[in-house]
Amino acid sequence: MAGITLEEAQLVITAAARQAQAIGQPMNIAIADEGGHLKAFLRMDDAWLGSINIAINKAFTARAFDLSTQKLAKLAKPGEPFYGIQQSNYGRVMIFPGGEPLLRNGRVVGAIGVSGGDNSQDQRVAEAGVEAFAQIPPQNVRAA
Amino acid sequence: MAGITLEEAQLVITAAARQAQAIGQPMNIAIADEGGHLKAFLRMDDAWLGSINIAINKAFTARAFDLSTQKLAKLAKPGEPFYGIQQSNYGRVMIFPGGEPLLRNGRVVGAIGVSGGDNSQDQRVAEAGVEAFAQIPPQNVRAA
Amino acid sequence: MAGITLEEAQLVITAAARQAQAIGQPMNIAIADEGGHLKAFLRMDDAWLGSINIAINKAFTARAFDLSTQKLAKLAKPGEPFYGIQQSNYGRVMIFPGGEPLLRNGRVVGAIGVSGGDNSQDQRVAEAGVEAFAQIPPQNVRAA
Amino acid sequence: MAGITLEEAQLVITAAARQAQAIGQPMNIAIADEGGHLKAFLRMDDAWLGSINIAINKAFTARAFDLSTQKLAKLAKPGEPFYGIQQSNYGRVMIFPGGEPLLRNGRVVGAIGVSGGDNSQDQRVAEAGVEAFAQIPPQNVRAA
Structure with a gap:
């Protein structure tokens, strides 16, 4: 199963940024790979x-x-x-809302991290990214 | 909009140090730029x-x-x-009183950090710096 | 003088990535602010x-x-x-080609960093970003 | 023998900054204690x-x-x-010109560090600080 491609990462980050603009809160948005x-x-x-750093x-x-x-925030x-x-x-574990795994066929292939607003704002922006990733059609998947 | 100049930073740090002397508590005082x-x-x-390090x-x-x-201390x-x-x-986020943004026309152009006493002493010294910055007349603003 | 905006950063990073594709070498490309x-x-x-990390x-x-x-590489x-x-x-100073300041009216307002190929490839991709920044018309400058 | 006081540190840093202005090169200037x-x-x-960081x-x-x-630069x-x-x-040892000990009665009680120009500029500014410290009359020495 292929990991997240740059093309996909850019679709996700663009969708998340659009949500941040709709909310009216400037954000830092990061996409991590597998x-x-x-x-x-x-x-x-x-x-x-x-x-x-937080995103x-x-x-x-x-x-x-x-x-x-x-x-994780609740569990920590x-x-x-x-x-x-x-x-x-080394201090890299963040225990606030705003980080979400990106799944393909039940497998985590990347993640999105959002920081810049309050917890619910960060979370909504991250979820917009998750939704955009879920809507990427299978034919966009790179043969790995 | 110009960031904080050295001349302004020195006005702020001097005012804060004067307040620390008035309180009678030796302090570390730092000014950060934008x-x-x-x-x-x-x-x-x-x-x-x-x-x-704390200041x-x-x-x-x-x-x-x-x-x-x-x-931030309350929120954390x-x-x-x-x-x-x-x-x-990397451990640089301080969640005690004594750090205050410095604003010009509603925009953060720097900050003051104070450490050396108890929370209320640090806070009073930081606020003396904020007040000094607020009183700088506009003509002191560096053309950027 | 305004710092680099996200819109400008994205123009620069896109131009640099296009150059990397033309060279046929996958790259990491970073834009820093002022x-x-x-x-x-x-x-x-x-x-x-x-x-x-290097980019x-x-x-x-x-x-x-x-x-x-x-x-800097030569001087070091x-x-x-x-x-x-x-x-x-703290080890953040990189002494290879591939990092270039971005200037507006003779003033550094950001920088591009590229890493992923050999020195001359990194440098060419960084320069493509510098050229794209130089071509941004003044009306794109954000009122600060 | 007393260490360097803040009053002395400020005399030194002011003299060094004046030299930097005379040279026409903006500098970072730091004073360390004993x-x-x-x-x-x-x-x-x-x-x-x-x-x-370098200063x-x-x-x-x-x-x-x-x-x-x-x-030290030569020896390293x-x-x-x-x-x-x-x-x-931990990477704190700097092997360029621009750092000079400050002595009182043959004893190192502090140091000045300067960074922002080429080696000879940094060195001249540091030496201006050393000279200013040497001229502080004994009665300024804090009883320790």
Whole structure:
């Protein structure tokens, strides 16, 4: 099964940015590949500088654990089973909403990470990216 | 719109240091530019060594998220929406009071970070810097 | 003077990617803003993973010293005046060709960093980005 | 014997900045204390961003080895006895001219680090700081 292509990453990031514009909140948006490595990134004008790192690492985190960072956030609270996970991976594990795995045929082939607004804004923008990826027709899949 | 100039940074840092002397608490005081990069710094005699890094990073944080670190501190507590943000940006995000953005015409053009006392002391010194910046007349603005 | 906008960054990165395709070498291409911070990034399919960091840091370096990394590479050789500069800035200083400042009216407002091929390939792709930036008409400049 | 005071650090940094203005090259100038820790810093308008770290670390280096970084630069070349020293101290050892210890009664009590121009410019600005420190009359010495 092929990993996410640059063409697909750009479709996803464009759809997410359109959602951010609709919300009216400038965002940092990152796409990671199946290795968790940065594939595409954009920072909208006036988006927070501190969110560059967070967006990239939300995408990393969503792929690293094949899990929405929104779900991980709940599991990483004090008293919950994954409390402390944010100390691992040299500080790259982000425990806020806004990171979502990108799946093809049930398999994680990449991830999107969004940072720049409040939790629900970040999450809505990430979900717009997930939806755009889900709508990519099979014929666009690169023969791997 | 011009970023903060060295002349302005020095006015701000001097005003903040005067407030620290009035309080009687030696402080580290840092000014960051619009990119979050150090523009000016001083450590008063007998101020904590461990606060060099904290002052510089409070200024970075206030610019990185265009937000008072006092407000960020509340948002980053366990159970709050930004819990975990302090893991990001390689440990540079400071979630104590004492970091404040510096605004010109509603736009963040730099930040001040103060560390060396308790939270309320740091905050008062940072606010003295913010007030000094607000009083700089427009004709001091560098033509950019 | 306005910094580089996302719209401009995307024009530059697209022109650079087109050059990389013409050369037939998959590349990592990064655009930094006037503070040296990542504004846009893409990794072409099959481009080296190890070049993500290098492309981002070439862009950082070109802005950090307002200098082509190709010129810096010569100055940083053993026996030359900047030998040792690559130790600074926590390893972010890249001393290979492929990083170029982006100037507007003689002022550096951003930078491009390219990594994925040999030195001359990286350099050609970076220069394609510089040329695209130079051709952006003034009316595209964001009122700051 | 007292370490360098903030008042002294500011005299030194001001004298160095005046020299930089005379040369016409914007500089980053840092003063370290007897522990090698940052005491004062300024970045002149339009000085290189990449030189913030270098200026601070030149001051650190000059205190860390109680040696001019100009002399260390010679000793650290390939084939020379200190070749490799720049790998130590987590990349903080700078092997260019522009870092000078500040002595009182033959004892190193601080250091100045300058970065922003070519080697000879950095060195001249650092030396202006050293000369200013040498001229501070004894009665200015803080009782320690």
